[in-house]
Amino acid sequence: MDNFDFLHGSWDVANRRLTAPLGSGSATWLEFPGYAVVRPLFGGAGNIDEITFPTLGRQGLTLRLFDRETERWSIHWSDSRTGRLDPPVVGGFTGDRGDFHGEDTYDGRPIRVHFTWHRLGLDTARWEQEFSADEGRTWELNWTMDLTRTGRVSE
Numbered sequence: 206m207d208n209f210d211f212l213h214g215s216w217d218v219a220n221r222r223l224t225a226p227l228g229s230g231s232a233t234w235l236e237f238p239g240y241a242v243v244r245p246l247f248g249g250a251g252n253i254d255e256i257t258f259p260t261l262g263r264q265g266l267t268l269r270l271f272d273r274e275t276e277r278w279s280i281h282w283s284d285s286r287t288g289r290l291d292p293p294v295v296g297g298f299t300g301d302r303g304d305f306h307g308e309d310t311y312d313g314r315p316i317r318v319h320f321t322w323h324r325l326g327l328d329t330a331r332w333e334q335e336f337s338a339d340e341g342r343t344w345e346l347n348w349t350m351d352l353t354r355t356g357r358v359s360e
Contacts, residue, residue, distance in 0.1 A: 208278065208298040209243075209252050209269055211324050215356040216241045218256060223347040227311060227338050237261055239350070247271075280305055280320060294320050301325070317341050328354035 218239035225231055243254040250271040257264050265284040272279065279293040296305035303322035310316060316336045323331040334348040 208271075208303060210245070210249055211327070212243045212254070212330065213245050213252065213357070214243060214354055216243070216330075216352040217355055219351040219353075220258070221349045223345070226336050226347040227316070227345060240355075241352070278303070278305065294318055296320075298322070311336060311338075314338060319344060 218241050220235075220237050220239050222235050222237075224233050224235050237258055237260045239256050239258050241254050241256040243252055245252050247270075250273065252269050254267045254269075255264060256267070263285045265282065268281040268283075268290075270279050270281075271277075277295050277297050279295045281293045282291045283289060292307055292309050294305035294307035296303060301324035303320075305320040305322075307318045308315065309318050316338050317340065319335040319337070321333040321335075323333075325331060330352040332350040332352070333346060335344040335346050337344045
């Protein structure tokens with residue numbers, strides 16, 4: 206259950222995001238900073254993070270919950286542009302890698318979503334997001350976050 210305990214604390218986040226995923230325009234990458242704080246919930250069976258993207262003028266929020274029955278994590282995202290909670294991705298960790306899958310829509314069409322978490326040590330981590338518009342046959346990486354710890358949050 207403690208798979209996300211490594212994430213508790215504050216982080217500098219180097220973002221790299223594809224501006225037009227899935228062929229919806231010219232494929233250019235935008236790089237921008239972020240600052241995140243992750244706090245535990247339910248004695249480690251959940252956490253919440255708030256991230257600020259200062260150059261974009263917006264914030265995001267992630268809610269991660271551990272389902273004790275299925276022993277899987279669900280990850281829910283929302284940002285200040287929409288105020289909506291996106292459909293979750295669900296999965297778990299094997300060693301220092303976590304894989305999470307879900308379904309959503311992008312530009313009005315159904316897609317599959319894949320999040321990958323990489324624990325890279327006590328003070329670094331990486332998150333990646335991929336989309337598939339062909340039911341998972343091919344995947345396009347469209348957002349990465351490289352996290353560097355700036356502080357710890359007490360339980």
